[in-house]
Amino acid sequence: MKHFIRGLVLAAAATVALTSASVAQTTNTLDTIVQRGKVVVGISLSTPPYGMTDATMAPSGFDVAVANLIARDLGVQLEIVDQVSQARIPNLTSGKVDIVVSSLGITAERAKTILYSNAIYVDEQMVIAPTAAEIAKLEDLVGKRVGVTRATTNDTIITAKAVDGTNIQRFEDDAATNQALFTGQVDAIVSGVAAANAINAQTDQFQRKFAVRQSPMGIGLRHGDFDLHQWLNTEIMLLWNSGELQAAQKQWLGVVNPDLPRF
Structure with a gap:
């Protein structure tokens, strides 16, 4: 009888663990952004022409343009968190921002800590x-x-x-x-x-x-955010195919990449 009860307890524990794992898998940053109705993006607004403020003190620049396109296509509002360069990755890994679009060069060292999207500019x-x-x-x-x-x-x-x-x-x-x-x-x-x-x-x-x-530049996101990673890479491909990404490069950076590297 004791063995039977112990078996039931273990089976119940296993069921709870599987259910928790399933919930964890379905609760991700992409879902959170859509449900919240807002994407929080880390951008340095003191890095012209990538991020800056215009004459009306509104955020502008290439990174801001890309963030606006992302928010538009997610169907959510954009919230920008201004940050200095050395705060980009800590703000991301701590959960202060959802993603970083901040002239973020792709390096092997940084990739140990964060995920990168495909390049948005070289x-x-x-x-x-x-x-x-x-x-x-x-x-x-x-x-x-x-x-x-x-x-x-x-x-x-x-x-x-x-x-x-x-x-x-x-x-x-x-x-x-x-x-x-x-x-x-x-x-x-x-x-x-x-x-x-x-x-x-x-x-x-x-x-x-x-x-x-x-130096290729990409969008930074947290390790494990695979759904958001897939969405961002899809978004970058669509923005490139539509010419909107090249238009943002031309407007803010004064140059247009002939092509972008992809993972």
């Missing part, structure tokens, strides 16, 4: 310096102060590739990095093509010197 890390500066290669940066935005792919790439003797200085956001270049606090900065175009639109005193590396 940037190129450039060394930008005063027009008169004789800088054509990494060796020319030895002894010079090179500014980067902390915890970005620009930071990661130049840190890995810099020749000994290069003085790398880190700033909290792209606006501060650019300002350091404008005021002579640094001799050069490492940034993307779009950022270089934005600088050139303001002044002809600085120019792109050479490319360090290409």
